[in-house]
Amino acid sequence: MTHASTSQAFADPRPARRLAHPLSFDITTAAFKADPLPTYAAMRAAGRVVPVKVPFLGSVWATTSHAAALAMVKDNGLFVQEGEHAGKSGVAGFQWWMPKSLRALANNMLQKDEPDHRRLRKLVDAAFARRDVLAMRASIETIAERLLDGFEGRDSVDLAAEYSRRLPLAVIADLLGLPDRERDEFAEMARRALSLTNSFSLVLAMGSFSKMIGYVKGQVEAARRDPRPGLIGELVRAEHEGDKLDENELMSMIVLLLIAGFETTTHLISDAVVALEQHPDQKAWLLADPAARMERAVEELARHASPVQLTKPRYVASDTEFFGQPLRRGELIVAQVAAANCDPAEFDHPERLQLDRFPNPHLVFSSGIHFCLGQQLARVETQVALTALYARYPDLALATPDRVEWIERLGIRGPKTLPLRLNGASRRLAA
Numbered sequence: 001m002t003h004a005s006t007s008q009a010f011a012d013p014r015p016a017r018r019l020a021h022p023l024s025f026d027i028t029t030a031a032f033k034a035d036p037l038p039t040y041a042a043m044r045a046a047g048r049v050v051p052v053k054v055p056f057l058g059s060v061w062a063t064t065s066h067a068a069a070l071a072m073v074k075d076n077g078l079f080v081q082e083g084e085h086a087g088k089s090g091v092a093g094f095q096w097w098m099p100k101s102l103r104a105l106a107n108n109m110l111q112k113d114e115p116d117h118r119r120l121r122k123l124v125d126a127a128f129a130r131r132d133v134l135a136m137r138a139s140i141e142t143i144a145e146r147l148l149d150g151f152e153g154r155d156s157v158d159l160a161a162e163y164s165r166r167l168p169l170a171v172i173a174d175l176l177g178l179p180d181r182e183r184d185e186f187a188e189m190a191r192r193a194l195s196l197t198n199s200f201s202l203v204l205a206m207g208s209f210s211k212m213i214g215y216v217k218g219q220v221e222a223a224r225r226d227p228r229p230g231l232i233g234e235l236v237r238a239e240h241e242g243d244k245l246d247e248n249e250l251m252s253m254i255v256l257l258l259i260a261g262f263e264t265t266t267h268l269i270s271d272a273v274v275a276l277e278q279h280p281d282q283k284a285w286l287l288a289d290p291a292a293r294m295e296r297a298v299e300e301l302a303r304h305a306s307p308v309q310l311t312k313p314r315y316v317a318s319d320t321e322f323f324g325q326p327l328r329r330g331e332l333i334v335a336q337v338a339a340a341n342c343d344p345a346e347f348d349h350p351e352r353l354q355l356d357r358f359p360n361p362h363l364v365f366s367s368g369i370h371f372c373l374g375q376q377l378a379r380v381e382t383q384v385a386l387t388a389l390y391a392r393y394p395d396l397a398l399a400t401p402d403r404v405e406w407i408e409r410l411g412i413r414g415p416k417t418l419p420l421r422l423n424g425a426s427r428r429l430a431a
């Protein structure tokens with residue numbers, strides 16, 4: 001894993017960096033979340049890779065263009081997760097104050113380089129294959145309809161709490177194969193454990209987190225005693241086969257699916273509704289033929305929202321020059337996929353929501369070896385969620401159109417709450 005040609009160009013004594021200090025961009029404020037594009041444009045003007053300051057990690061390098069983000073996530077030899085591949089110890093982005101138990105559970109495939117990453121990913125890839133995810137569409141539709149039944153007879157709802165958050169959790173419970181009668185209780189437990197607003201609440205949420213882990217452990221034990229359908233059952237089978245998966249990896253895998261698959265999809269659904277309500281012409285175009293237009297529309301809604309704004313940090317494995325920026329071994333770098341998704345070098349008028357945009361080479365789900373495992377599932381969930389919602393309430397509207405409150409957390413973009421006026425009886429009752 002040597003990058004001799006680039007690293008030799010920056011042998012000691014190193015030339016001064018073009019950009020030596022963190023630039024004063026704050027990528028966690030509500031103002032930034034409400035409209036990130038001007039900040040991304042200013043960052044891009046400063047360079048393709050710029051230093052930014054982020055909570056807990058301090059100064060990290062961040063890509064600002066589509067080309068730089070793509071090159072970074074695709075080069076898993078130069079940009080690595082495991083510290084030992086970059087002269088460090090531990091995993092990129094992990095903090096000393098995180099409880100040991102949490103670190104062990106978070107030691108999942110997203111934190112691994114090859115070959116461990118490949119071994120772990122192979123075990124779950126099949127369950128997330130397009131064919132299998134499409135087969136889940138009918139049960140996702142049932143989940144969406146059941147949640148919407150709870151809206152009947154009401155004038156207003158908080159869509160974030162009552163729909164966007166509940167749907168992905170119910171889908172994950174289904175995927176894992178949790179017993180039907182325990183799913184609501186599990187969803188509530190997971191919601192408490194995983195709805196974190198900043199890294200400190202992670203520590204505060206440890207109680208709920210432990211409760212959820214205890215429950216999942218119980219499910220794993222039950223599946224060991226009594227084989228069952230669903231992903232937990234399949235992972236337990238892989239564990240039995242010996243060298244494929246150990247107990248800690250099994251638990252870490254389930255926790256990763258919960259963390260990676262829940263809040264991300266929640267925000268995509270909410271962000272999509274905000275965008276549609278803020279662009280009535282686009283909403284009208286979509287609702288004129290949702291069956292034919294939804295798939296392409298969700299790609300653009302995802303690009304426009306970019307609910308995951310950046311990847312997890314990687315270590316730079318060796319001294320190099322990357323898009324004009326000297327980087328040193330052991331430094332941290334993130335790919336700002338949200339900045340890539342509004343790069344004018346890649347998208348015409350990136351500021352516009354154009355639901356029929358094609359092609360749409362967004363990096364919402366990243367790329368390379370850590371390319372989102374759940375991307376098909378997230379797409380289908382969002383397509384189903386929007387189709388079902390607007391079929392019942394085509395005239396719904398934001399209750400506070402001038403005041404969407406955004407979560408102020410690094411890397412995530414989504415509204416804290418999403419009050420809606422439903423505007424009229426649902427089409428289902430009216431029919």
Ligand code: HEM
Nearest residue numbers: 109110260261264265268311312365366370372373374378
């Ligand atoms: C809108 C929804 C989603 C978005 C925007 C999203 C985005 C991403 C991104 C950007 C990455 C790369 C992270 C990195 O390299 O640091 C990723 C990885 C991952 N995502 Fe998603 N994701 C979504 C939904 C889901 C769902 C529903 C699941 C599963 C139930 C899931 C499971 C994963 C896993 C397991 C990884 C790590 C893959 C690996 O390391 O090989 N994601 N996701």
